[in-house]
Amino acid sequence: MTKKMNMDRKKKKEKRNAVIRWIIYYLLAGIGYIFMSTGKVISVSDMGRLPMPLVLIPVAAAAAVYESASPFYSALFGCVCGLLTDSASGTLVSFNGIIIGFCSMMISLVFLFYMRRRILNFILLCFGASLIQSSLHYIFFYLLWGYDPDSGILTGIFIPEFIFTNISGIFIYLLFKLIDRFFGAVREHYIEDSSEAITRE
Amino acid sequence: MALTAVLLGVMIYSVTKGGYASESASFWSKLFEPLQKASTSISDKVTSSLDMLMNAERYYNENQQLKSEINELYNDIIDYDSLKRENEDLRAMLELSEEYESFTFSPPCSVIARTTNDPYASFTIDKGAEDGIKPQDPVVTSEGIVGVCYDVAQSTAKVRTLYSPKTAIGVYTLETKAQGIIEGTYELSTDGFCRMSYIDKISEIKKGDIVVTSGSANYPAGQLVGIVEDIGMEDSGLSMYAVIKPAVDPETVSDVFVITGFEIDDSVLAAEDADISAENIPVEEAVSETSDDTDTDETEASSAETEELS
Secondary structure, eight states, rough: HHHHHHHHHHHHHHHHHHHHHHHHHHHHHHHHHHHHOOSEEEEEETTEEEEEOTHHHHHHHHHHTTTTTTTHHHHHHHHHHHHHHHHHHHHTHHHHHHHHHHHHHHHHHHHHHHOOOOOHHHHHHHHHHHHHHHHHHHHHIIIITOTTTSSIIIIIIHHHHHHHHHHHHHHHHHHHHHHHHHHHSSOOOHHHHHHTTTTOO | OOHHHHHHHHHHHHHHTTSSSOOHHHHHHHHHHHHHHHHHHHHHHHHHHHHHHHHHHHHHHHHHHHHHHHHHHHHHHHHHHHHHHHHHHHHHHHHHHHOOOOOOESOOEEEEEEOTTTOOEEEESOOOOGOOTTTTOOOETTTTTEEEEEEEEESSSEEEEESSSSSEEEEETTTTOOEEEEEOOHHHHHTOOEEEEEEEEOOOOOOOEEEEEEEOOSSSSSSSEEEEEEEEEOOOOOOOOEEEEEETTTTTTOEEEEEEOOOOOOHHHHHHHHHHHHSSSHHHHHHHHTTTTTHHHHHHHHHHHHHHOO
C-alpha cells in the first residue's frame, strides 16, 4: 500500500518536473531569440565585427539530448527553435524550422539508442547540426545567387558564426545539465523499493 | 616643600604674563609638540578604526544607498540622452514631412530587431501593413534613404538596406547627371559603403558627387542616397561603377519613416512606359527604329505643329 503511494508520488513528481523542464526550455528559447535578434554582430574594438552565435541550435540540441526519451517533443521543440531562428535570421519561414526540427529528432534518437549522455557526444552532434544548418543556409541564400564571389561572407560571417555557436553549445549543455539536476528524473529510493531485494525468511 | 614653593612661584609668574605663555611653558610646548602631534594622529587613527569597526554596518548601508542613488542618476542621464536623441529625430522627421508635402509618411518607426548575422544589416521596424506599409516602400530618415521594406507583417516590417545586392534603386548624380543602379556587396558593406553600378563610361562622374534617387513607381525622385567616394571601371570594360558612402548608416539607424505614398512625376512614368515598350519591341524593329530616328523626329515635329495650328 505504502509502496503504491510512494510510486504515485514519484510519478506525480516526475510529471511536475517534466512540465517545469519544458517551461524552462521554452523560456530559454525565448531568451535565445531575444539575444539573437537584438544585435547584428558583437563589436569588439580590436577584432572588428564578429558574428553572434546561433544559440538556438545548441538549445534545441541540448533539449534533444536531455529529452531523448521523447523524440517527438524534441523535434517539436527543435521546430520552434528553428522558426525563431528563421525570424531572427530573416530566412524563409520554416527553412530553419525543418532543419533544426529534423536534427533535434535525430539527436534524440541517437542518444536514445546509441550514445550515452556525455558532453563530448553532445559537442559532436551539435557540431553536426550546426554544420548542416550553416551549409544549407550559405548555399541556398548566398552561394546559389552568386552573392559571395570572393567567399567573404563564408569566411567573415558563416565560419565564425559556426565556431561561436559550437562554443556557446558547451555552456548551454552545462546549463541543461544544471536544469536536469534540479528538475530531472526523480532518483529517490524509498525503503519499499529497495526492500524488494531483501530476502525474507 | 621647596619644590612646591617653586611651582607656586612659576604659577604666580605665569598669571602675571597677561595671557601669554611663559618661557618655560613655551619650552615645554615646543618640546612636546611632535609627541602631541604623533599622539593625536595615533588617537585619530584608533578612533576612526574603532568607529569603522563599530559603525561598519551603518557605513555599509550608507555606501549602498549612495551607490544606488548614483545608479539612479546615471539612469536618469541615460534616459535624458535617449529622450533628447528621440526628440531630435522626431523633430527632423517632422521637418521632413513638412518639406515633402506630396509624400504620405507612415507614423515614425523604431528599429526593434536586427537580423542576426546579416551581412547586409537588414532590420525590423515596429510598423507594418496596418499602418499602410507595403513591400518595396522606401524607408527614409531626415538624412536620406535607408532601404526598402520587404516581408511586411501586420505590425512589423523588415527593411532591406542599401548594402543588400537585392536593393536595386535607380539613382543619378546631381552635378554630373550620371545614372546608375545602387546595389550592395558584402565587401563594401563591411566598410560602410555601397555600389552604384551600370554607369555610362562616358559620363563625367567624379568623387564627391551627390547621389539621389532618380524616381520610379516605387521610389520618389530626389531622395538623398549618399556621396561618391571612389570611381572605377567594371571588369567587362563596358561601364563604370562608383563606391558610394550612404547618407544614413543603416547599422546605427534607430528611427525611420516609411514613404507609403507619393505623387509620381508624369515624366518618370512616361520614361518607364517608354522603357517597357522599348523592351517589348523585337530587336530587328528596334534597330530599324533607331536608324529611322531622324524621320521620327521630323514626323513628331510636324505633328506638334499640326496640333498647335488646330
